[in-house]
Amino acid sequence: xxxxxxxxxxxxxxxxxxxxxxxxxxxxxxxxxxxxxxxxxxxxxxxxxxxxxxxxxxxxxxxxxxxxxxxxxxxxxxxxxxxxxxxxxxxxxxxxxxxxxxxxxxxxxxxxxxxxxxxxxxxxxxxxxxxxxxxxxxxxxxxxxxxxxxxxxxxxxxxxxxxxxxxxxxxxxxxxxxxxxxxxxxxxxxxxxxxxxxxxxxxxxxxxxxxxxxxxxxxxxxxxxxxxxxxxxxxxxxxxxxxxxxxxxxxxxxxxxxxxxxxxxxxxxxxxxxxxxxxxxxxxxxxxxxxxxxxxxxxx
Numbered sequence: 001x002x003x004x005x006x007x008x009x010x011x012x013x014x015x016x017x018x019x020x021x022x023x024x025x026x027x028x029x030x031x032x033x034x035x036x037x038x039x040x041x042x043x044x045x046x047x048x049x050x051x052x053x054x055x056x057x058x059x060x061x062x063x064x065x066x067x068x069x070x071x072x073x074x075x076x077x078x079x080x081x082x083x084x085x086x087x088x089x090x091x092x093x094x095x096x097x098x099x100x101x102x103x104x105x106x107x108x109x110x111x112x113x114x115x116x117x118x119x120x121x122x123x124x125x126x127x128x129x130x131x132x133x134x135x136x137x138x139x140x141x142x143x144x145x146x147x148x149x150x151x152x153x154x155x156x157x158x159x160x161x162x163x164x165x166x167x168x169x170x171x172x173x174x175x176x177x178x179x180x181x182x183x184x185x186x187x188x189x190x191x192x193x194x195x196x197x198x199x200x201x202x203x204x205x206x207x208x209x210x211x212x213x214x215x216x217x218x219x220x221x222x223x224x225x226x227x228x229x230x231x232x233x234x235x236x237x238x239x240x241x242x243x244x245x246x247x248x249x250x251x252x253x254x255x256x257x258x259x260x261x262x263x264x265x266x267x268x269x270x271x272x273x274x275x276x277x278x279x280x281x282x283x284x285x286x287x288x289x290x291x292x293x294x295x296x297x298x299x300x
Contacts, residue, residue, distance in 0.1 A: 015077065015078070015090060015091070015092050016090070016091040016092075017078075017081060017088055017089070017090050017091075018088060018089045018090075018091075019086065019087075019088050020087045020088060020089055021085075021086065021087035022083070022086060023082060023083025023084050023085040023086030023087075024083060024084055024085050025083055025084055026083070027080070027081065027082065027083055028080075028083075028084065030076075030079075030080060035063055035064070035149075035150065035153045036063065036064055036079050037061050037062070037063050038055075038061055038062055038079065039055045039056050039061050039062070040053070040054075040055050040062060041053065041054045041055070041056070042054070045091070063150055064076070064079075064146070078090050109147075111150070111151045111154070114147040114148075114150060114151055115147070115148075115151060117144075117147060118144045118147050118148060118168065118172075121140045121141070121143050121144035121147070122140070122141070122144050122172065122175075124140045125137045125138075125140035125141045125144070125172075125175060126175070128140060129175070129178070129179060132182075134179040134182040134183050135179070135183060137175075137179050138176055138179035138180065138183070141172045141173075141175050141176040141179065142176060144172050145169055145172050145173065145176070148165050148168055148169045148172070149169065151165060152165040152166065152169065166199075166200075170196055170200065170203060170206075173192055173195075173196060174193070174196070174203075174205050174206060174209060176192070177189045177192050177193055177209050177213075178209065180192075181209065181212060181213065181216075184216070186213040186216045186217050187213070187217070189209060189210065189212075189213035190210055190213045190214065190217075193206045193207075193209050193210035193213070194210065197210070202233060203233075204229075204230050204233035204234040204237065207226045207227075207229045207230045207233070208226070208227070208230045208237065208240070208241070208244075210222075210226050211223045211224075211225075211226030211227045211230065211244065212244060214226060215244065215247065215248045215251065218251075218252070218255060220248065220252050223244075223248055224245070224248070227241045227244055227245055227248075
């Protein structure tokens with residue numbers, strides 16, 4: 001395929017694609033953690049097709065790491081539709097970031113420069129968190145994570161340099177999760193902390209934050225299990241865990257009372273029950289909900 005012009009929708013609302021030059025092979029199936037390197041040019045949809053960004057002018061291709069946490073607007077959707085070597089034009093009828101709204105240094109810097117900017121972004125995130133600006137803090141942590149992940153992909157997994165970067169990434173991810181807790185994104189917290197626990201089962205803070213998220217979505221057993229694991233790993237967190245367990249017990253009592261009020265006057269019937277109108281015995285599933293007849297009380 002060469003010099004092919006083909007216009008298509010790529011399965012995302014408001015995006016139209018035109019292939020200018022065909023690539024080779026099948027469309028890659030990117031997995032989380034894969035790094036994609038590419039050049040791009042961004043233009044306005046005006047008569048002059050005004051160029052507002054061009055990676056070739058800068059002289060450095062853009063790099064992104066595939067993964068739910070590290071998405072840059074619609075870039076992943078666009079790249080996931082392309083073959084290696086393909087040149088395409090995308091028309092996007094959607095809100096995208098302008099160059100002034102993102103830090104191109106996060107992808108244009110060298111690896112050495114990326115590692116130098118990580119503590120700066122980390123510190124900015126901490127400051128914003130203390131000010132209660134959780135969404136902005138989360139963005140700073142994400143930018144720092146992007147830098148680390150880009151460098152980490154060049155190291156051999158589980159070697160000392162990789163592990164050093166992994167520890168930095170885990171710290172930033174947990175900070176990010178603290179922002180998510182304040183933003184009430186509880187299921188996303190559970191997802192990210194579980195990823196850490198699966199790779200590094202000795203990180204007490206991951207269990208602690210996951211336990212707090214489980215607490216907020218009424219997962220009592222899971223929350224208690226996580227808090228118990230925290231005490232096994234770090235007995236020094238006993239006071240914090242005790243406080244969380246007290247809050248959990250109070251919340252569950254409130255929920256149980258609320259459920260009782262909601263289902264007041266409704267009983268769960270099991271086995272066989274006598275139909276008070278026909279006198280015929282009927283078999284009911286144990287979870288079947290039936291209102292109790294006012295003058296009949298035949299229980300099995």
